[in-house]
Amino acid sequence: MxxxxxxxxxxxxxxxxxxxxxxxxxxxxxxxxxxxxxxxxxxxxxxxxxxxxxxxxxxxxxxxxxxxxxxxxxxxxxxxxxxxxxxxxxxxxxxxxxxxxxxxxxxxxxxxxxxxxxxxxxxxxxxxxxxxxxxxxxxxxxxxxxxxxxxxxxxxxxxxxxxxxxxxxxxxxxxxxxxxxxxxxxxxxxxxxxxxNLPEAMPNASAQLKQWLNLPEDVPVILFLSRIHPKKGLEVLIEALSKLRSQPFRLVIAGSGTAVYEQQIQHCVSQANLDDRTHFVGFVKGEAKQMLLQGADLFALPSHSENFGIAVLEAMAAGLPTLITPAVGLSPIVQQQNLGWVVPQTQAAVEGALQAFLQEPQAARSMGERAVSIVQQQFTxxxxxxxxxxxxxxxxxxxxxxxxxx
The missing domain is CATH 3.40.50.2000 (Glycogen Phosphorylase B;)
Structure with a gap:
């Protein structure tokens, strides 16, 4: 055939x-x-x-x-x-x-x-x-x-x-x-x-990532890994994080987009007073991508629309809890299996989910462990x-x- x-x-x-x-x-x-x-x-x-x-x-x-x-x-x-x-x-x-x-x-x-x-x-x-x-x-x-x-x-x-x-x-x-x-x-x-295809486990990915970013071990990393595009909801994520500056975290933005829109996002980060908390690492693949996925602590994609959400699935396979919106195609399974947070695309809702993640790191890690199991059972x-x-x-x-x- x-x-x-x-x-x-x-x-x-x-x-x-x-x-x-x-x-x-x-x-x-x-x-x-x-x-x-x-x-x-x-x-x-x-x-x-x-x-x-x-x-x-x-x-x-x-x-x-x-x-x-x-x-x-x-x-x-x-x-x-x-x-x-x-x-x-x-x-x-x-x-x-x-x-x-x-x-x-x-x-x-x-x-x-x-x-x-x-x-x-x-x-x-x-x-x-x-x-x-x-x-x-x-x-x-x-x-x-x-x-x-x-x-x-x-x-x-x-x-x-x-x-x-x-x-x-x-x-x-x-x-x-x-x-x-x-x-x-x-x-x-x-x-x-x-x-x-399930990724090969990368030993000490978290330590490697913290060393790459020159971060202390106890600082949680929130990862956005996708195209830098208006539909992805980056502005909402940045606005929500700006309200949580009293707590330790770093935002990693991995991906590329048009030069004009990338500049808009960089300006948004500056306006939110998050320059010292944000790392722009550009388009990544291979080992660098897996280091980010396996070394981060939360994957965030508060998108306007994702018919499926491949990046979300990759994050789940790497053991990351996810923060997404109901507009992401994978949101039903994330919600039903308690693999992360599914919230409306508003600053208040995203901020609330981020607060829950920062306050309950062990619960977040448990979500990520369940996510790996779900991917192995249903998505190879x-x-x-x-x-x-x-x-x-x-x-x-x-x-x-x-x-x-x-």
Whole structure:
């Protein structure tokens, strides 16, 4: 069974969903599924240094060069317009897909409102290949309100047909499916979370982190690790922490965003009088990322909207209690299993959760220990890949008539 995954980018700068596709395809291949990825050489404002128009054994993890998956990269159209770059237009991708998509049993499209998945779904309909679409939270209310008029027109003219004629929509959390239901698409769907490869334990991670940051052993570290983006709620977290200056803590902000917004956050930190309590460490990966996750004491992501929350899952796997909002897809399990704090995205609510964390460190550590157990039981990539393979087998049996036009 041959499965083609299409996604606008696998660059780390595009966040967790791009990395998840690499992990997903690796796990599927371990289950005997012939899965591969077609994408562009997008790398945010830059381009990935990769061979184009040929299959490449691309590393899933830079620290494990032998762990690779087949990826075919196509040139992103380079015009001096930011919106065009973000749309990831690629003519060579289109031409290759027209010639080759019929050789696959199922196509799995990741993202919507972007050229690669939009074109791929239209072509799949034309050549009669069943496809699944994972919308990456783009059908959630908050996301649809960003650039609302443009998205409404795009949805009405193009994407609604793509979504309605999909064999299924792949949601990663119940909340994501519930929010998408308002669009009344009528398409079959299933819920399957992201998986995770359990990290190798890093001895003395806390001591290493405190030494790296030049902190005393008894100072708790609150970690924000995600894209630095307006939807992540960093301003609320900073405002809440500004009210707790009488207590010892350090805030570590790990991630990257646009230069303009990063400057806004740095200004916000200064206005909150937290310059001496905050460490900006930039985008991290590999050992540095695991040192942060395993060495910190609390993971905080008071986001406006997360269809799943891969960073939250990574924190849980590292044994961290989490502070999140109900808008994060993983919030039900965090709340039900008492793995952290799920609070409204207000300064007072976030401050209250932070206060509880600082006052009851042992209770927080117990939350983190339970989180590791939950991840081991429910969220490994092996478990996810086995279930996804079953969906592919069912989809491959569908008889999809080719249409005359896309």
């Amino acid at each position: 041959k499965i083609l995954h299409v996604i606008p980018s696998v660059s780390p700068v595009r966040g967790g969903p791009s990395q998840a596709v690499l992990e997903m395809v690796w796990a599927l291949r371990q289950q005997g599924v012939d899965a591969a990825i077609a994408t562009t050489n997008d790398d945010g404002d830059q381009l990935l240094s990769v061979p184009l128009n040929q299959w490449v054994d691309y590393p899933v993890d830079p620290n494990e060069p032998t762990k690779t998956v087949p990826v075919r990269f196509f040139a992103r159209c380079e015009l001096p317009v930011t919106a065009v770059r973000e749309f990831a237009l690629s003519f060579s991708f289109t031409m290759w897909l027209w010639k080759n998509l019929a050789n696959y049993d199922v196509m799995h499209a990741h993202a919507i409102f972007s050229y690669v998945p939009t074109a791929a779904m239209a072509i799949a309909r034309t050549v009669g290949v069943p496809y699944i679409v994972r919308p990456l939270g783009q059908l959630c209310h908050w996301s649809l309100q960003q650039g609302a008029k443009k998205k409404q027109n795009y949805l009405r003219l193009i994407e609604r047909t793509n979504l309605q004629q999909a064999a299924a929509i792949h949601f990663t959390a119940l909340q994501e499916r519930q929010e998408a239901a308002a669009l009344e698409l009528g398409t079959d769907s299933f819920i399957l979370p992201h998986g995770l 990539w092996t478990q996810v890949a086995q279930q996804l393979a079953q969906h592919y087998h069912a989809m491959a049996q569908l008889s999809v008539p080719a249409t005359a036009t896309a």
